[in-house]
Every structure is written in C-alpha cells, then in structure tokens.
Amino acid sequence: MPGSAIDKDAVNVRQHFHKTAHQFDSIYSGKKSTVARALDRLLRWDMQKRLEMTIAGCQPAEGKRILDVGCGTGRFCLPLAQQGAAQVIGIDFAENMIAEAQRLSRAANLDRVCQFQCCDILDYQDDTKFDHVLAIGLFDYIKDGRNVLRKMRSLTNGAALMTFPRSNTWRAPLRRIRLGILGCPVYFYTEKRIRDHLVTAGFTVKRLEKVGELYFVEAL
Template sequence: MKQNKYDDQGFFDQYSQMARSTGGLDAAGEWPVLRRMLPDLQGKRVLDLGCGYGWHCRYAREMGASSVIGVDLSDNMLARARELTDDSGIEYRRLAIEDFDFQEGQFDVILSSLALHYVESFELTCRKVHQSLAQGGAFVFSAEHPVFTARAEQDWHYGPGGERLHWPVDGYQDEGLREARFLGHDVVKYHRTVSTYMNNLIDAGFIITKVAEPQPTEEALLQYPEMKDEARRPIFLLIAAVKA
C-alpha cells in the first residue's frame, strides 16, 4: 500500500503548522543525533527517501555533497521543497519509496527521515538500498520507535486529572499495519520490532554501525517545552549501517 496522505490538503495544512515544518532541522528533536550518525558528505552522491520539504537535501549540499536526489510521493511536499531550494545540485523526483529503482552503486549515502514506518516492506527497501549504494556506502535513517508504533492509539495512559501516567505498550510482537490517528486524520503506519529492523539490514548485507534512541536536547526543551515528556519513552529509532 502506497499512502499519499500529504496530498490531502487539510492534512498537509495541519502538518505545515508543526514545529519541524516551520523551524526545519533545528526543531527536529532527533536531528542532533542523526546528524552525528551521518558520514562525511563532502563529494558524496546522496539520495533522500521521503525527502519532504527537502531539509536534509539542502543540509547535504551545505556539507559538500556533490549531488543530491530527493524523492517523495507527495506533490505538496515536493512543491514546498522546490520553493525552499535554490540549488541546481539538488533534484526532486515524485516517486514512492517502494518504487525507487536506481542504478547499482549510484549513491554513496542514502538517508531517510521519519518515512520508513509508512512503508509496508522494510526488507525490500533494505535490498534496494543495498543495491543502489556503492561499496562502503552508508544507509542512515530514522523511524518512529516500535515502542511508539506498537499500539495504533499512539497515546499516553492518563490519570483522572488528565495527567500523563505512563506510555502503554501492547501487541509489540504483532507486526504489521496500524491505523493511527495523526493530526486529526487516520494514517496507515507499519509496526515492526527493533530486531526486525536490525535483522532486515543484516540479511540485506549491511553492517550496523550505530543505533540510537534519542531524547530532546536541553536546548530543544528550552525552545520547545512541549517536548518535556519525550524523555519518558523513546519516540524515534535511528540506525546507521554500511554496505559490507
């Protein structure tokens, strides 16, 4: 199933008001950790899967990447990315992650930010990424943490006064489709365990070099106090791997 929720104008308008949409990478709580997991981008050929507004594409060029391709299924996302980009070294293409098919060894770095939990087959994506990377190439991505995706409700357990008591986890081993509520809309996501993420990478021929479950930095908490509860449970899973 290829979901294109961001071309639902109402959903996109709400997404456009989120902090990470208006503030860019500085407003993304996981970004400081993801940035450290990226390899040296100088002179590298980069592919961004699910590029959204193109924040990571532009960052790669700022760090010296020789060329960047960003793919996304949403016309709305790509239109915004092009509005924000003034760089002939970045190319945006309308393409589902499930359908990407580039030449063998075409890229040195493939990254993806918070898009792969929308993809049904992570196993297939790993095989395609592996084929598209040059030897020694890096695959770095973030996804919603399986603790976060296990229950379709994706919400806290509240006390009688509305206080957040704890984050419930149930059905963790039951992988597959979840119809979650996000920004007031029903959104299809795919839950898989941490071990599935890691084993799919290993089986595709990758060596995992780093795994992170970041929490907001002190600076982010000062600027975005609504993030204060994010340290109570992991919301993001970040993995860096190299093509063996």
C-alpha cells in the same frame, strides 16, 4: 496502482502526505501557534535530534552524492547541499511534498545541487551508487520494509542512515489512533525486527540507538 491491500495502504499514505505537506513542514518552519510550537518542542524533540544525527552521520558532506528517500519537504537535503554535497536527490511519492521541497531549494538557491523527484522508492532507478542513502521517518509508513531496505542497499556504497518508530512506547497506540482517524496507516518496530530486516536486506548494523520515540540506525 493495482488494488492489493498493500497498495491501498500506500495510496492512503501518499494521499495523507499530499494533503498535509504544509502542515508537516510547519514542524520545521515553526509557522504555527506558540502553543503548537511549544508542544512540538516537548513531544517532537526527537525530530530535531534525528535531523542533527543524520547530518552528523553524513560528515564530511563535501563532494558527496546523497539520496534521501521519503524526503518530504527536503529539510534534510538543504543543509547537506549547503555543506558542500555535490548532489542531493530527494524522492517522495507525495506531489505536494516534492513541490514544497523544490520551492524551498529554489528559495535557498540550492536547486543546482538538490533535485527532487516524485516517485515511489521501489520505482526509482539510478546506475551510479550514492555515498549515503537516508530514510528518515519513512519506515513508519511502510508495511513491510524489506523490499525498500533491499532497494536502498542496492543504491549505496556507504552508510545508510534511517529511523524506525519504536513499538511498545505509551505514545505508539495514540499515534496509531490519531493517524488512523486521518486515514493514514502507521507501523512500529521492535529492535529485533529492525535487525532481522536489515540483515535480510544485506546490511550490517553499525549503530542502533534509542532516541525518544524512535530508533536511529546507521547500517553499511
């Protein structure tokens, strides 16, 4: 990647998630200590909620073609495949995230429906439009989301489901410090900035809801 400031940030994000893929997935698998699991339930309940809202937003999933951008370990792809989606493509630029997503989909016998690709969303090409495009927990790590939103818009005919981390919560600065120590940049959004970005990208906002530390958005 060329050495601009933006690219350096993206490289840091990619390295961070490459290194921490297992640890990230333990939020879903629960493979951590009892205390850590209790803390997740207390502080990260919105991650479970966003999963439920996203799956509900794709219903009926049967026969659909769905793209999950920044899919991580594929924890949104698997239930959609289980619910009868025709094809679920997950893309993520962190290699270990994709390796774990592939392992989990093989273990669940869903690898004929779920396909995972290691690439940057801005490099992804597909001639056929998707019924839904998801970006859950992605914009936290994108400095200027407009290009990504434009790309998402060009890839779907249906609803895009996405989350944005809220600025002005008491936990936002703590998260910035924690991830900063780990070398990973993180960005926060006001409702106005989200709406402006979505309109610029050609989306119409159907739903924008506060859920814990994040905004859950459905756009057409």
